[in-house]
Amino acid sequence: MRLxxxxxxxGLALGAAACATPVPETAPGLVSSGSPxxxxxxxxxxxxxxxxxxxxxxxxxxxxxxxGLDCRRGSGRLALSAPAQDGEKQIYLESGGETERFPAAxxxxxxxxxxxxxxxxxxxxxxxxxxxxxGWLAMWRGDERQTYAPHRQSADGIxxxxxxxx
Numbered sequence: 001m002r003l004x005x006x007x008x009x010x011g012l013a014l015g016a017a018a019c020a021t022p023v024p025e026t027a028p029g030l031v032s033s034g035s036p037x038x039x040x041x042x043x044x045x046x047x048x049x050x051x052x053x054x055x056x057x058x059x060x061x062x063x064x065x066x067x068g069l070d071c072r073r074g075s076g077r078l079a080l081s082a083p084a085q086d087g088e089k090q091i092y093l094e095s096g097g098e099t100e101r102f103p104a105a106x107x108x109x110x111x112x113x114x115x116x117x118x119x120x121x122x123x124x125x126x127x128x129x130x131x132x133x134x135g136w137l138a139m140w141r142g143d144e145r146q147t148y149a150p151h152r153q154s155a156d157g158i159x160x161x162x163x164x165x166x
Contacts, residue, residue, distance in 0.1 A: 036136050036147035042066070044150045046157035048164070055161040057137070057148040063111045066148060067091075067139055071123065071165035078128070078165065080104070080119045082139065083112055091119045092140040095130040099140075123165045132162050 042064075047054045051073040058065040070079040080091050080102055091102045102119035109116045121128070131137045135158055136149040150158060 035134065036138070036149040038149045038151045042148070044148070044154045044157055046154070046161050053161055053164045055158065066146065067137070069161070071161075073164055074166035076123050076166045078121045078123050080117075080121055082117050083109055083114060084117045084141065085114045088115065088117060088141070091117055093127050093131075094138040094140060094145070095127050095136060096134045098127045098130040100125055100127040123162060128162065132159055 041059055042057065043060065045056050054068060054070045056065055056068040065083065068081040071077060082091055089104060091104050093100055102121050104117035104119040106115040106117050135155050136147060138145050138147040
Protein backbone atom coordinates (compact mmCIF):
# COMPACT_ATOMS: atom_id res chain seq x y z
CA MET A 1 0.00 0.00 0.00
CA ARG A 2 1.14 3.47 -0.68
CA LEU A 3 1.92 5.73 2.24
CA UNK A 4 -0.75 8.37 1.43
CA UNK A 5 -3.48 5.68 1.28
CA UNK A 6 -2.29 4.16 4.56
CA UNK A 7 -2.31 7.57 6.23
CA UNK A 8 -5.81 8.28 4.88
CA UNK A 9 -7.17 4.95 6.15
CA UNK A 10 -5.53 5.44 9.54
CA GLY A 11 -7.02 8.94 9.79
CA LEU A 12 -10.49 7.63 8.91
CA ALA A 13 -10.22 4.88 11.52
CA LEU A 14 -9.11 7.36 14.19
CA GLY A 15 -11.95 9.74 13.24
CA ALA A 16 -14.53 7.00 13.49
CA ALA A 17 -13.19 5.95 16.88
CA ALA A 18 -13.32 9.53 18.12
CA CYS A 19 -16.98 9.85 17.05
CA ALA A 20 -18.07 6.72 18.85
CA THR A 21 -20.25 7.53 21.83
CA PRO A 22 -19.08 5.80 24.96
CA VAL A 23 -21.77 3.89 26.87
CA PRO A 24 -21.74 4.96 30.51
CA GLU A 25 -21.69 2.22 33.11
CA THR A 26 -24.82 2.04 35.24
CA ALA A 27 -24.40 1.69 38.95
CA PRO A 28 -25.68 -1.75 40.05
CA GLY A 29 -28.38 -0.28 42.30
CA LEU A 30 -29.75 1.98 39.57
CA VAL A 31 -30.78 -0.64 37.03
CA SER A 32 -34.56 -0.60 36.52
CA SER A 33 -36.54 -3.82 36.36
CA GLY A 34 -39.30 -2.08 34.42
CA SER A 35 -41.70 -2.56 37.33
CA PRO A 36 -43.40 0.44 38.93
CA UNK A 37 -41.73 1.72 42.06
CA UNK A 38 -43.46 2.11 45.45
CA UNK A 39 -44.81 5.55 46.33
CA UNK A 40 -43.84 7.06 49.67
CA UNK A 41 -46.66 6.68 52.19
CA UNK A 42 -48.85 4.51 49.94
CA UNK A 43 -48.80 0.73 50.19
CA UNK A 44 -50.76 -2.52 50.09
CA UNK A 45 -52.35 -3.39 53.44
CA UNK A 46 -53.69 -6.84 54.32
CA UNK A 47 -56.39 -7.22 57.00
CA UNK A 48 -58.00 -10.45 58.26
CA UNK A 49 -61.22 -10.68 60.25
CA UNK A 50 -62.25 -14.30 60.77
CA UNK A 51 -63.22 -15.72 57.38
CA UNK A 52 -62.96 -12.34 55.64
CA UNK A 53 -59.84 -10.67 54.24
CA UNK A 54 -59.14 -7.34 52.62
CA UNK A 55 -56.16 -6.25 50.54
CA UNK A 56 -56.26 -2.48 50.08
CA UNK A 57 -53.92 0.00 48.44
CA UNK A 58 -53.88 3.47 49.91
CA UNK A 59 -52.43 5.80 52.48
CA UNK A 60 -51.97 4.25 55.93
CA UNK A 61 -54.49 5.18 58.61
CA UNK A 62 -56.56 7.41 56.33
CA UNK A 63 -59.61 7.34 54.07
CA UNK A 64 -57.35 7.60 51.01
CA UNK A 65 -58.18 4.26 49.36
CA UNK A 66 -57.16 3.68 45.73
CA UNK A 67 -58.49 0.12 45.41
CA GLY A 68 -59.77 -2.57 47.74
CA LEU A 69 -60.04 -6.31 47.16
CA ASP A 70 -62.19 -8.32 49.58
CA CYS A 71 -62.92 -12.05 49.83
CA ARG A 72 -64.22 -14.87 51.97
CA ARG A 73 -61.78 -17.65 52.87
CA GLY A 74 -61.50 -20.21 50.06
CA SER A 75 -64.28 -18.63 47.93
CA GLY A 76 -62.16 -17.93 44.84
CA ARG A 77 -64.18 -14.72 44.37
CA LEU A 78 -63.20 -11.09 44.92
CA ALA A 79 -65.24 -7.99 45.60
CA LEU A 80 -63.46 -4.97 44.08
CA SER A 81 -64.04 -1.40 45.24
CA ALA A 82 -62.53 1.88 44.10
CA PRO A 83 -63.31 5.59 44.07
CA ALA A 84 -64.05 7.01 40.61
CA GLN A 85 -65.32 10.03 38.73
CA ASP A 86 -69.00 10.41 37.85
CA GLY A 87 -69.81 8.44 34.73
CA GLU A 88 -67.26 5.65 35.19
CA LYS A 89 -68.90 2.23 34.92
CA GLN A 90 -66.01 -0.20 35.15
CA ILE A 91 -62.88 -1.02 37.07
CA TYR A 92 -60.13 -1.40 34.47
CA LEU A 93 -57.03 -3.17 35.83
CA GLU A 94 -53.62 -4.09 34.45
CA SER A 95 -50.60 -6.00 35.67
CA GLY A 96 -47.58 -6.59 33.47
CA GLY A 97 -49.55 -6.05 30.26
CA GLU A 98 -52.44 -8.33 31.27
CA THR A 99 -55.64 -6.26 31.38
CA GLU A 100 -59.21 -6.84 32.45
CA ARG A 101 -62.33 -4.66 32.64
CA PHE A 102 -64.84 -5.42 35.37
CA PRO A 103 -68.36 -3.96 34.96
CA ALA A 104 -69.16 -2.03 38.14
CA ALA A 105 -72.06 -0.62 40.08
CA UNK A 106 -71.64 2.92 41.35
CA UNK A 107 -73.00 4.91 44.24
CA UNK A 108 -72.28 8.44 45.45
CA UNK A 109 -69.08 8.57 47.47
CA UNK A 110 -69.26 9.70 51.07
CA UNK A 111 -65.54 10.48 51.20
CA UNK A 112 -64.73 12.45 48.03
CA UNK A 113 -66.26 14.00 44.96
CA UNK A 114 -67.46 11.39 42.49
CA UNK A 115 -68.67 7.86 42.97
CA UNK A 116 -67.59 4.62 44.57
CA UNK A 117 -67.43 1.62 42.22
CA UNK A 118 -67.97 -2.01 43.21
CA UNK A 119 -67.47 -5.09 41.05
CA UNK A 120 -66.98 -8.83 41.36
CA UNK A 121 -64.21 -10.96 39.89
CA UNK A 122 -62.72 -14.41 39.97
CA UNK A 123 -59.55 -14.54 42.07
CA UNK A 124 -57.84 -16.49 39.28
CA UNK A 125 -58.60 -13.98 36.50
CA UNK A 126 -55.45 -13.53 34.37
CA UNK A 127 -54.82 -9.98 35.63
CA UNK A 128 -54.79 -11.22 39.25
CA UNK A 129 -52.55 -14.18 38.42
CA UNK A 130 -50.06 -11.69 36.92
CA UNK A 131 -50.50 -9.39 39.96
CA UNK A 132 -49.60 -12.31 42.24
CA UNK A 133 -46.49 -13.05 40.20
CA UNK A 134 -45.26 -9.47 39.64
CA GLY A 135 -46.51 -7.84 42.84
CA TRP A 136 -47.99 -4.69 41.27
CA LEU A 137 -51.34 -3.66 39.87
CA ALA A 138 -52.41 -0.64 37.83
CA MET A 139 -55.81 0.96 37.43
CA TRP A 140 -56.77 2.83 34.28
CA ARG A 141 -59.04 5.86 34.44
CA GLY A 142 -59.56 7.04 30.90
CA ASP A 143 -56.07 7.61 29.51
CA GLU A 144 -54.48 7.84 32.96
CA ARG A 145 -52.68 4.83 34.43
CA GLN A 146 -52.16 4.70 38.18
CA THR A 147 -49.72 2.05 39.38
CA TYR A 148 -49.83 0.45 42.82
CA ALA A 149 -46.56 -1.19 43.83
CA PRO A 150 -45.83 -2.55 47.31
CA HIS A 151 -42.99 -1.60 49.57
CA ARG A 152 -40.64 -4.47 50.42
CA GLN A 153 -42.19 -5.12 53.85
CA SER A 154 -45.74 -5.55 52.49
CA ALA A 155 -45.07 -7.47 49.25
CA ASP A 156 -45.70 -10.92 50.77
CA GLY A 157 -49.20 -9.82 51.85
CA ILE A 158 -50.36 -10.00 48.22
CA UNK A 159 -49.67 -13.72 47.94
CA UNK A 160 -51.05 -14.39 51.44
CA UNK A 161 -54.30 -12.65 50.44
CA UNK A 162 -54.79 -14.74 47.28
CA UNK A 163 -53.85 -17.97 49.10
CA UNK A 164 -56.50 -17.11 51.73
CA UNK A 165 -59.14 -16.41 49.07
CA UNK A 166 -58.53 -19.67 47.21
